[in-house]
Amino acid sequence: MKGLRGVLSSVRLPALSILVALLVGGLVIMFSDLEVLAMIPNNPIGALGEGIGRVGAAYSALLRGAFGNPERIVEAIASGDPVELARAARPITESLLKSIPLMFVGLGVSVAFRSGEFNIGGEGQFLMGGLGATTFAIVLGGAGLPAPIVIFGTVLAGAIFGAAWGFIPGFLKVRAGSSEVITTIMLNYIASLFVFFLLSNWTLIQREDGTQPISKALADYVVIPGILPIPELRLHLGFLVALAAAVAVSWFLFRTTRGFELRTAGLNLAAARYAGMGASSSIVAAMAISGALAGMGGAFEVTGTIKQFSTVVSGGVGFTAIAIALVGGTRPSGVVATALVFGALRNGGGLMGLETSIPIDLLFFIQALVIMFIAAPNLTARIIRLPFRRKSKEAVA
Amino acid sequence: MKTRMLALLTVLGLVVAACGGSTAESPSASVDAGKGDYKACLALDVGGIGDKSFNDSAYEGLLQAEAAGYDTQYSEAKTGADYAANIQLLIDEGCKSLIVVGFSQGEAVVAATKANPDIAFAHVDSTWPDAAIPANFTGLDFQIDEASMLAGYLAATISESKKLGAFGGQPFAGVTRFMDGWLAGANYYAEETGTAVDVLGGWDAVGQTGGTFAPSDNPWGNKEFGKTAAEQFMSQGADVVHPVAGQTGEGTYEAMLAAGKYSVGVDADQCLTLPDYCGTLLTSAMKLIGPVTFATIEKNYGGDLGGENLTGTLANGGVGIAPLNRTEALWTATFGSLVTADVIAKVDALKAKIISGEVKVSDYFTSK
Numbered sequence: 001m002k003g004l005r006g007v008l009s010s011v012r013l014p015a016l017s018i019l020v021a022l023l024v025g026g027l028v029i030m031f032s033d034l035e036v037l038a039m040i041p042n043n044p045i046g047a048l049g050e051g052i053g054r055v056g057a058a059y060s061a062l063l064r065g066a067f068g069n070p071e072r073i074v075e076a077i078a079s080g081d082p083v084e085l086a087r088a089a090r091p092i093t094e095s096l097l098k099s100i101p102l103m104f105v106g107l108g109v110s111v112a113f114r115s116g117e118f119n120i121g122g123e124g125q126f127l128m129g130g131l132g133a134t135t136f137a138i139v140l141g142g143a144g145l146p147a148p149i150v151i152f153g154t155v156l157a158g159a160i161f162g163a164a165w166g167f168i169p170g171f172l173k174v175r176a177g178s179s180e181v182i183t184t185i186m187l188n189y190i191a192s193l194f195v196f197f198l199l200s201n202w203t204l205i206q207r208e209d210g211t212q213p214i215s216k217a218l219a220d221y222v223v224i225p226g227i228l229p230i231p232e233l234r235l236h237l238g239f240l241v242a243l244a245a246a247v248a249v250s251w252f253l254f255r256t257t258r259g260f261e262l263r264t265a266g267l268n269l270a271a272a273r274y275a276g277m278g279a280s281s282s283i284v285a286a287m288a289i290s291g292a293l294a295g296m297g298g299a300f301e302v303t304g305t306i307k308q309f310s311t312v313v314s315g316g317v318g319f320t321a322i323a324i325a326l327v328g329g330t331r332p333s334g335v336v337a338t339a340l341v342f343g344a345l346r347n348g349g350g351l352m353g354l355e356t357s358i359p360i361d362l363l364f365f366i367q368a369l370v371i372m373f374i375a376a377p378n379l380t381a382r383i384i385r386l387p388f389r390r391k392s393k394e395a396v397a
Numbered sequence: 398m399k400t401r402m403l404a405l406l407t408v409l410g411l412v413v414a415a416c417g418g419s420t421a422e423s424p425s426a427s428v429d430a431g432k433g434d435y436k437a438c439l440a441l442d443v444g445g446i447g448d449k450s451f452n453d454s455a456y457e458g459l460l461q462a463e464a465a466g467y468d469t470q471y472s473e474a475k476t477g478a479d480y481a482a483n484i485q486l487l488i489d490e491g492c493k494s495l496i497v498v499g500f501s502q503g504e505a506v507v508a509a510t511k512a513n514p515d516i517a518f519a520h521v522d523s524t525w526p527d528a529a530i531p532a533n534f535t536g537l538d539f540q541i542d543e544a545s546m547l548a549g550y551l552a553a554t555i556s557e558s559k560k561l562g563a564f565g566g567q568p569f570a571g572v573t574r575f576m577d578g579w580l581a582g583a584n585y586y587a588e589e590t591g592t593a594v595d596v597l598g599g600w601d602a603v604g605q606t607g608g609t610f611a612p613s614d615n616p617w618g619n620k621e622f623g624k625t626a627a628e629q630f631m632s633q634g635a636d637v638v639h640p641v642a643g644q645t646g647e648g649t650y651e652a653m654l655a656a657g658k659y660s661v662g663v664d665a666d667q668c669l670t671l672p673d674y675c676g677t678l679l680t681s682a683m684k685l686i687g688p689v690t691f692a693t694i695e696k697n698y699g700g701d702l703g704g705e706n707l708t709g710t711l712a713n714g715g716v717g718i719a720p721l722n723r724t725e726a727l728w729t730a731t732f733g734s735l736v737t738a739d740v741i742a743k744v745d746a747l748k749a750k751i752i753s754g755e756v757k758v759s760d761y762f763t764s765k
Contacts, residue, residue, distance in 0.1 A: 065486075087489060090489075097478070098478060098482075196567075207526065208526065209526060211570040212503075212523070212571075214500060214501060217504050217507065217526070219508075234481070301477075301478060305477075306478055307508070308504035310477060312476060312477045313477040314476065315443070315475050315476025315477065315478070315479075316475075316476070347482070350472065350482055350483055350486055353473055354487070354490060360473060
């Protein structure tokens with residue numbers, strides 16, 4: 001029972017934060033609806049009912065968008081028709097797909113956090129990873145090499161490009177004392193401009209017609225294999241690699257000497273130096289690993305999910321990842337779990353927007369609330385008086 | 398750690414169960430025959446509704462389709478990964494005519510077009526990548542330089558200093574084509590009247606290089622830059638400025654209005670979308686994305702699913718300039734005495750020549 005209580009206490013705050021954020025989001029849906037607002041003066045109870053109906057419709061669409069429609073899943077399994085099966089299973093697989101970049105960049109940000117670095121450059125490292133992957137996919141794939149080599153080379157190139165983009169701020173910090181907060185933000189701009197410049201001018205990667213800043217169709221060069229037997233589903237190998245990366249990061253941080261040094265540098269730099277640990281190299285290594293993870297995320301996103309490189313592939317993932325690292329307690333398992341939840345929310349938001357015309361921006365609002373509640377645990381404890389804790393105290397008494 | 402993750406998923410499962418009770422019935426399909434049974438959809442780019450630019454313009458076309466009795470639906474994207482997902486959601490919702498907005502959606506449209514031969518796809522601001530255009534695809538491109546040439550010619554006509562200015566958001570073809578036409582209009586005026594016209598901003602339409610562009614960290618919403626650029630152009634003597642940079646241009650309109658000088662709007666009739674600036678907005682070079690979107694839906698409904706790239710021109714009404722016989726009080730106070738019947742007749746004459754092919758925009762990329 002002790003184990004269960006431990007689990008409950010560790011997920012209590014994130015889970016309650018998400019619940020409260022959804023509740024507040026519901027209030028926003030209710031009171032931003034012009035029809036509901038118009039009803040309030042004449043028929044407040046009717047307005048309340050109408051408002052609750054709107055919230056129900058929105059969240060129902062959100063859940064069906066994220067996890068699928070249960071009836072449809074049952075019918076599809078009964079029918080055995082592969083097209084129906086694909087459609088019924090698509091929502092949940094799309095949720096997992098949307099969590100892939102969040103996991104990679106979230107893990108990257110966590111590694112940097114653990115060594116005391118605040119990596120705000122996930123966005124740029126992700127883009128550079130996409131650039132490396134795009135370039136090498138076209139070069140290796142165009143050379144007609146076997147598919148496994150092309151895939152491996154493509155992802156490796158993404159990781160190396162991302163690592164280079166993470167290495168620079170780490171190196172500048174230990175050599176020149178420049179704050180990584182500033183340099184990573186600036187490198188985001190440099191990355192996005194560099195990518196834009198290459199996409200507009202470099203005929204190797206630019207689409208053949210050469211008029212717009214967008215890459216060639218990458219499916220012609222590399223195909224990242226899907227992990228489900230239904231070809232219509234986009235969920236690809238990147239998901240398994242992301243999970244493997246989480247295990248690897250966990251092992252590295254908590255089971256290796258290098259990881260221990262890295263964490264020590266994060267907890268107390270002076271103490272780490274005094275103990276004779278290579279604190280400076282820990283910082284550089286942490287930033288490079290952080291960038292490599294983000295770069296792999298970019299590689300899989302561009303070659304596996306979108307299959308075309310442009311300047312809109314990142315869409316703020318570097319910043320969402322900071323939130324994910326925070327909510328996940330910078331633990332790989334927490335990052336994976338949080339990325340799955342945020343991925344599901346992001347994906348469900350698509351159907352919510354379609355059915356109810358509530359813009360997906362509401363989900364960014366909900367995400368921001370979740371982060372706020374996590375960052376201010378005492379506030380959350382007051383909003384809901386932490387039922388798990390009280391119960392456990394009673395059990396003890 | 399794994400158990401923690403499991404527990405989090407369990408909690409989420411509880412949320413699912415709790416919310417499942419209030420599942421609203423999805424609206425049942427309309428029983429009306431014809432257009433009411435035909436679903437026309439729009440997959441918008443990042444920016445979405447409220448961008449006061451091409452997304453909004455396309456949405457206007459969808460609203461027009463809704464008013465005409467079609468069943469309509471739309472989606473908005475936030476990142477590149479949303480493109481294919483949104484298109485698939487719309488297909489699952491039963492869309493028969495699907496208009497996709499923005500060139501970044503390229504691969505997503507290509508893949509969906511190939512996978513769904515029964516659904517008509519159209520792509521605003523883009524064309525099919527090669528010559529083998531599928532029978533269910535319509536590329537919608539805009540020959541905007543024809544419209545901006547008219548605007549440049551009109552601006553050169555009413556300019557006192559005979560100095561015009563232009564800048565863009567970013568050096569995309571979709572932006573610089575406005576600048577091509579603007580330059581061509583000024584050069585055409587110079588040739589016709591023998592009066593030299595200077596176009597400031599440094600855009601070289603022949604080499605497709607140079608030009609003044611907004612800082613790329615915020616090209617489309619940087620009103621401060623729009624204002625600074627306008628002030629610089631005015632300090633060099635310009636009295637009509639054409640910003641091609643989304644909301645950045647609003648800063649330009651503000652500065653030009655304050656100085657009692659003139660501007661030319663972009664994409665939509667901005668005297669209508671930004672009525673406060675009607676007193677400086679001589680006209681606007683417009684891509685009529687809304688009407689083209691609606692026309693494409695009508696075409697698809699009529700059974701023609703595509704197989705072609707369509708280019709909006711002055712001739713087919715896909716591009717144009719905002720009307721010059723306006724009645725808005727702010728506009729007539731400024732331009733009533735400048736835009737005379739004689740000036741309008743000259744602009745109309747140039748328009749007729751471009752439509753007939755007698756005048757080619759690219760022939761006027763340099764002054765003669």
